[in-house]
Structures are given as structure tokens and as C-alpha cells.
Amino acid sequence: MMRLSGRLRSSLIIGGQGIRARKLRTLLSMVSLFLGVLAVVVVQAGASIAEHALLSEAELTQGKDGTRQLFLPTEGGALPVTLDTLRGRSDAVAAIQSMAIIGEPRVRPVNPGAGRIDDPAGSGPEVVCDPRGCHQVGDAAEAPPGKAIALQLTALTGDIRTFRPFRPYAGQWLDFSSAPSLSPRIVLNREAAKGFARYHVPAQMRIDGATADATPRIIGVVDDGGYQPAAYVRADELLNWLPETALAGDRGASMLVLSSPDATAVERTLRARLVGAGMAPDAIHVETLDARGHARTELAIMRWIFLGMAGLVLLIGVAGILNVGLATVGERIEEFALRRAVGTPRSLLAGIVLSETLLTGLLTAAAAIGVSAVALRAVGAVLGDRVPLLQGIVFPWQAGVAGVVAGLVAGLLGGFIPALRAARIPIATVMRA
Amino acid sequence: MTSPLIELTGITKTLKGQGEPRPILSGVDLTVHGGESVAILGRSGSGKSTLLSLIGLFDRPDGGRYMLGGRDITRLPERKAAALRSAQFGFVFQRFFLLKHLTAAQNVAMALVNGQGWLPRRKRRAKVMAALDQVGIAHLAKQRPPRMSGGEQQRVAIARALVREPGILLADEPTGALDTETGKLVIGALHAATERGCGLILVTHDRDHAARMGRVLQLDGGVLNPVTEPVIERVGA
Ligand SMILES: Nc1ncnc2c1ncn2[C@@H]1O[C@H](COP(=O)(O)OP(=O)(O)OP(=O)(O)O)[C@@H](O)[C@H]1O
Ligand SMILES: [Mg+2]
Numbered sequence: 001m002m003r004l005s006g007r008l009r010s011s012l013i014i015g016g017q018g019i020r021a022r023k024l025r026t027l028l029s030m031v032s033l034f035l036g037v038l039a040v041v042v043v044q045a046g047a048s049i050a051e052h053a054l055l056s057e058a059e060l061t062q063g064k065d066g067t068r069q070l071f072l073p074t075e076g077g078a079l080p081v082t083l084d085t086l087r088g089r090s091d092a093v094a095a096i097q098s099m100a101i102i103g104e105p106r107v108r109p110v111n112p113g114a115g116r117i118d119d120p121a122g123s124g125p126e127v128v129c130d131p132r133g134c135h136q137v138g139d140a141a142e143a144p145p146g147k148a149i150a151l152q153l154t155a156l157t158g159d160i161r162t163f164r165p166f167r168p169y170a171g172q173w174l175d176f177s178s179a180p181s182l183s184p185r186i187v188l189n190r191e192a193a194k195g196f197a198r199y200h201v202p203a204q205m206r207i208d209g210a211t212a213d214a215t216p217r218i219i220g221v222v223d224d225g226g227y228q229p230a231a232y233v234r235a236d237e238l239l240n241w242l243p244e245t246a247l248a249g250d251r252g253a254s255m256l257v258l259s260s261p262d263a264t265a266v267e268r269t270l271r272a273r274l275v276g277a278g279m280a281p282d283a284i285h286v287e288t289l290d291a292r293g294h295a296r297t298e299l300a301i302m303r304w305i306f307l308g309m310a311g312l313v314l315l316i317g318v319a320g321i322l323n324v325g326l327a328t329v330g331e332r333i334e335e336f337a338l339r340r341a342v343g344t345p346r347s348l349l350a351g352i353v354l355s356e357t358l359l360t361g362l363l364t365a366a367a368a369i370g371v372s373a374v375a376l377r378a379v380g381a382v383l384g385d386r387v388p389l390l391q392g393i394v395f396p397w398q399a400g401v402a403g404v405v406a407g408l409v410a411g412l413l414g415g416f417i418p419a420l421r422a423a424r425i426p427i428a429t430v431m432r433a
Numbered sequence: 434m435t436s437p438l439i440e441l442t443g444i445t446k447t448l449k450g451q452g453e454p455r456p457i458l459s460g461v462d463l464t465v466h467g468g469e470s471v472a473i474l475g476r477s478g479s480g481k482s483t484l485l486s487l488i489g490l491f492d493r494p495d496g497g498r499y500m501l502g503g504r505d506i507t508r509l510p511e512r513k514a515a516a517l518r519s520a521q522f523g524f525v526f527q528r529f530f531l532l533k534h535l536t537a538a539q540n541v542a543m544a545l546v547n548g549q550g551w552l553p554r555r556k557r558r559a560k561v562m563a564a565l566d567q568v569g570i571a572h573l574a575k576q577r578p579p580r581m582s583g584g585e586q587q588r589v590a591i592a593r594a595l596v597r598e599p600g601i602l603l604a605d606e607p608t609g610a611l612d613t614e615t616g617k618l619v620i621g622a623l624h625a626a627t628e629r630g631c632g633l634i635l636v637t638h639d640r641d642h643a644a645r646m647g648r649v650l651q652l653d654g655g656v657l658n659p660v661t662e663p664v665i666e667r668v669g670a
Contacts, residue, residue: 005551006548006549006550006551007548009546009551010546010547010548010551011548013546014546017534017535017539020534021534334530335532338530338532338543339543339547340515340518341489341491341518341524342518342519342524342543342544342547342593343515343516343517343518343519343520343544343547343548343549344515344519344547344548344549345511345512345515345516345548345549346511346515347512348547348548426491426492427486427491427492428483428486428491428492431482431486431491431524431526431530431605432482432483432486
């Protein structure tokens with residue numbers, strides 16, 4: 001213990017004296033290494049930020065990792081069986097998607113086919129094709145244009161936010177615990193809310209196949225990550241207004257059941273009942289969400305290419321450190337021989353040379369990390385309003401770790417050979433000079 | 434007397450340069466007791482520095498036996514040799530080998546900051562000042578070598594050799610780069626150390642300096658021979 005701490009303290013003093021005597025050299029080493037470490041930090045930060053962005057978007061639009069997705073047809077009795085099985089459950093939720101138009105009756109909506117509000121021309125009337133041929137969905141294209149908004153309506157049997165963490169934007173989210181209301185409560189996404197804010201739209205909702213129009217009450221707005229106007233409604237409240245067969249038609253409605261990984265019992269029951277209702281077992285597709293894995297593989301190749309380039313730049317820095325390190329050892333031959341003569345162990349001398357370059361690497365890493373963090377904050381402050389991805393962005397810790405590792409590896413590579421040289425200096429020949 | 438501090442028997446050393454390997458030492462016998470002073474004379478190239486580097490454990494002999502304080506250290510591993518260099522030996526060279534970027538005090542402290550044990554700053558400082566005082570240059574503690582005279586620099590080097598209170602001082606032509614007067618001063622400082630019980634082996638070309646040592650030996654043909662009285666008297670005259 002005593003010996004170790006004596007060695008450590010001696011090496012700190014000797015190393016400190018060495019660095020102080022060669023401040024400019026240390027600085028030049030750092031300069032030569034800086035770009036390489038910076039490149040590694042930036043690449044890693046970019047990859048982490050991109051992965052984070054991909055992941056949080058995937059969570060909103062698809063679901064949290066591990067969520068099981070069952071794609072089910074709506075016809076052939078599947079719908080009532082599913083609604084009945086999942087009634088009152090929170091660990092498995094069915095989402096039935098259909099098209100709806102809210103606004104004046106018998107007009108062409110401002111965004112036919114539920115296109116984007118700002119860019120309705122891009123979408124045009126939606127066309128669906130089936131074995132009987134292709135036909136337009138919704139109101140006939142020749143209907144006069146009017147104050148109505150087409151949107152994607154999702155009817156839910158339970159709180160879907162367990163699986164897709166929609167971000168509240170205004171008002172409330174659907175309350176699944178209360179008794180169903182006669183006038184369906186709906187929650188819009190932000191794109192739909194944009195349309196309602198821009199056009200004065202009467203509260204009348206038409207759904208394909210429904211016998212009567214409902215009068216929806218908009219109770220809130222969420223960010224669901226989607227680009228199309230959409231609305232969410234309790235399935236039981238919606239079904240007060242239209243027969244199940246209306247949703248179970250061939251007009252573009254689809255059903256998706258989201259269930260948590262440990263809701264296997266519900267899934268099994270649902271499967272059995274669906275098969276009992278005459279559904280072919282292989283028509284039930286299950287998929288487990290793995291957005292993280294997908295994002296990783298999507299980014300992995302890019303990341304390796306960029307890290308490879310950063311590594312090359314780093315290598316140039318290593319050559320710089322090595323060059324400076326060898327020159328320094330050459331210059332310090334007498335000092336090292338003298339230190340050995342007064343009893344300094346050669347391992348300690350090698351350690352001092354190595355720790356001087358390691359320290360240079362660490363200082364460089366600190367500088368590179370500091371510069372990237374400040375730059376990222378500046379970019380976030382300047383562009384944050386326009387690019388939502390950059391809003392409230394924080395420097396990813398993975399980039400910090402990558403920077404420190406790059407600095408240490410460079411210090412190790414650049415200091416290893418000089419350290420060996422320092423340890424091999426013979427005392428006798430130098431002292432005879 | 435107790436067992437001798439240094440006891441060399443039949444030490445041989447062959448050095449291989451670019452050409453043929455050349456035998457430099459071919460059977461050196463030498464016994465030095467604690468507090469004794471020995472001068473070694475010899476032609477240039479006779480192997481004096483080589484012998485000193487073997488005694489100081491910079492290098493190992495090819496043959497023979499090296500006893501230090503009754504312990505055989507002929508084949509000592511480098512790690513232990515470093516510890517012994519630190520604890521037992523003090524070195525002074527013709528060139529002073531001071532580090533330009535350190536003060537006199539820091540240069541002396543170098544022998545204490547060598548990874549062999551640890552002294553707190555205050556004790557270190559006290560030892561350094563005592564050593565500088567011993568060679569009469571305590572007032573130069575904060576001076577850097579480029580601003581010191583040769584004699585002052587050599588005395589810093591002697592203080593560095595003395596600071597660990599070694600059993601023996603090895604001095605290789607310590608006055609070689611100094612004028613006669615300064616040389617005398619330096620030899621005086623070394624001599625004073627022997628009066629405190631430290632052994633001294635002095636390699637020199639100066640017979641006056643040699644004459645001040647307790648014993649004078651001559652390295653010739655790879656072996657050490659005592660120098661006969663008349664020679665000393667003659668050179669001393
Ligand atoms: N590394 C070496 N390889 C080969 N020969 C060497 C080496 N070092 C020294 N020599 C030779 O060994 C001989 C003895 O050298 P040494 O330095 O011991 O002599 P010296 O007695 O100290 O001489 P001087 O009085 O000039 O200092 C010299 O002839 C020298 O050329
Ligand atoms: Mg010599």
C-alpha cells in the first residue's frame with residue numbers, strides 16, 4: 001500500500017513536471033488528436049440522436065417494444081368476438097380503423113381521402129380495389145366542395161396509450177371507465193385539430209356504412225406521431241350509432257389488437273374464440289414489435305461507415321501523438337537514464353510516459369466532448385423551433401463514453417512505443433558520455 | 434572491522450561495440466569498507482567508468498562475484514537493483530546531469546521522488562535543504578541550473594547523491610569539467626561526506642585529488658593494482 005502510493009505519487013510529480021516543461025508539445029499533441037476524437041464523438045452523438053428519434057416515433061405510431069400486434073380481418077364474425085373478448089380489459093386493446101368525414105353532409109371534404117390539411121391536393125379521392133373492381137371511397141368525387149374534414153377514425157376497446165404513449169396536447173384523453181355516452185366523445189390528433197381550427201366545421205360525423213350521422217364531442221387533442229388527420233373514439237360509444245356490420249364491411253376498415261407481452265391468456269382465449277367463429281388459424285398474424293432492433297440494424301451500417309472514417313481521422317491523431325512521444329523520449333534519454341540511476345524503476349518510467357499520453361488523450365476527449373455539447377445546445381436553441389427533433393435535445397451520454405474511449409485508445413496507441421523505448425534506455429552508456 | 438561494504442572478486446566484463454568484442458575488465462578485485470575513500474587512476478579507455486557502472490549496478494559483470502554488505506548481488510534482477518541504487522548508492526558524474534527545467538532543490542529531490550518509498554513534502558524539503566547546506570549552496574535552492582556556475586552545478590549533483598544518505602558515493606571524474614580551484618572545492622565536499630561515514634570511490638585523472646583519498650588504485654590491463662608510495666609522493670610533490 002505504502003509502496004504503491006509512493007509510486008503513484010512519484011509518477012504524478014514526475015509526469016506533472018514533464019508536462020509543465022513541455023506545455024506546447026502537449027498542446028500540439030492535443031491539436032493533432034482533437035479532430036479524430038471530435039469525429040468519433042459527433043458520429044456517436046448523431047447515431048444516438050437518430051436512434052432516439054426513430055424509437056420515439058416508432059413508439060407513437062406502432063407501439064412500445066415488446067408489444068404484440070394481432071392483425072385481424074373485420075368480417076366473418078371476427079369483430080363481435082374480439083369486442084366481446086376484450087371488453088373491459090386494459091392489457092389487450094382492439095383498434096378498429098375506418099374512414100369518417102366530419103362536417104357538412106354531401107360535400108367533398110377539404111382533404112379527400114384524409115390527406116394532410118396543408119397539402120390536400122396530394123391525396124385526392126381514395127380508391128379501394130377488391131375482387132369486384134376498383135371504386136372510390138367516401139362521397140362521390142363530383143360532390144360539391146364544402147366544409148368537411150376527412151379523417152381516419154380509430155375505435156378503441158381500451159386505453160391504447162398503454163402501448164402507444166400519445167402525448168397530450170390539449171383537453172382530455174378518452175375515459176374508458178365511465179358509462180358510454182350517447183354522443184361519442186372524440187380526441188383528435190394534431191393534424192386533424194389543425195383542420196378544425198382552420199375551417200368552421202359543423203359537428204356531424206359520417207362513417208362509411210352508418211345508417212345515421214353522429215354528433216361527436218371533441219374533448220381533446222393528442223400528438224400521435226401521425227401525419228394524417230385522425231380521431232380516436234371509444235368503440236362502444238361509436239357502436240351506439242352504427243351496427244357492427246358497418247365496420248365489418250369491405251370498405252377499408254381494419255382491426256388491430258395490441259397486447260402486452262404477458263397477456264398470453266387473453267391472446268389464447270381470443271385466438272380460440274376466433275377459430276371457433278370459423279376463422280382459419282393461419283389468418284391470425286402475430287407480430288412482436290422490435291423498433292429498437294429495427295432502428296439498430298437500420299443505423300448500424302451507417303454508423304460503422306462513419307465510425308470507420310472517424311477512426312481513420314483518429315489514426316492520424318495517433319500518429320501525431322506517437323511522433324511527438326518518440327521525439328520527447330529521444331529528447332529525455334538523459335533524464336530517463338539519470339532517473340534510473342537514482343533508483344527509479346523502469347516500469348515507473350514507462351508508466352509515466354504512458355500516463356502523459358493518456359492524460360493528453362483524456363484532455364482532448366474532454367475538449368471534444370465540451371465543444372460538441374455546446375455546439376449541440378446552440379443548434380438546438382437556434383433550430384429547435386423549426387426541427388422538432390432538435391427540441392430540448394440533450395447530449396447523449398453514449399457520445400461522451402465514445403469520446404473518452406477514443407481519447408484513451410489514442411493515448412494508449414500513441415504512448416505505448418515511446419513508453420517501451422523509455423524503459424529500455426541503458427544507464428551505463430548514457431552516463432559514460 | 435565489520436564485513437566489507439563492497440567486495441569484488443575476479444570481476445570480468447567484455448563490451449561488444451560494432452567490431453570485435455573487447456575484454457575491458459579481466460579479473461578486478463576490490464574491497465571497500467564503510468567510510469573508506471578509494472581513488473582509481475588509469476589511462477583513458479582503461480575501463481574505469483565501466484567498473485564504476487558495474488559497482489553502481491547500472492550493468493552486470495560477465496564473471497566474478499559482487500558482495501554488497503555481505504550479500505551476493507552478482508546476478509540481481511533489475512527491479513531489486515533499482516531499489517539498491519536508490520538506497521545504497523550516490524552518483525556524481527563528470528557532466529553534472531541536472532535537469533534544466535527544475536530548480537536546484539527539485540533536482541536534488543529527484544533522488545527522493547523515484548518510486549522507492551515516499552516522504553511527505555515537508556520532510557522531503559528538510560532533507561533537500563540539509564543536503565544543499567552540506568555542500569554549501571543552500572542559498573541557491575530556487576535557482577535553475579542554466580543560471581549556476583559549473584562548480585555550483587556539480588555541488589547540486591553531489592547534494593542529489595547525498596540526499597538519501599547512501600552507504601557509498603561513486604564519483605566518475607567529478608572535477609573533469611572544472612578549473613583547479615573549483616575542483617578542490619568539489620573534492621572537499623566529497624571528502625566531507627566520507628567523514629560522516631560514507632564510503633567513496635573516486636575515479637580521477639588528477640593525482641592531487643587521488644592523493645587525498647585513503648587508498649589509491651590503478652586500473653591497468655583490466656585489473657586493479659595498488660599504486661606504490663613513491664608514485665603518490667612523486668605526484669603529490
Ligand atoms: N557500449 C560499448 N561497447 C563497446 N565498447 C565500449 C562501450 N562503452 C565503452 N566501450 C569501450 O570500453 C573501453 C572502456 O571505456 P570506459 O568508458 O570504461 O573507459 P574510461 O577508463 O572511463 O575512460 P575515460 O578515462 O576516458 O573516461 C573504451 O575503450 C571504450 O571504447
Ligand atoms: Mg570514464
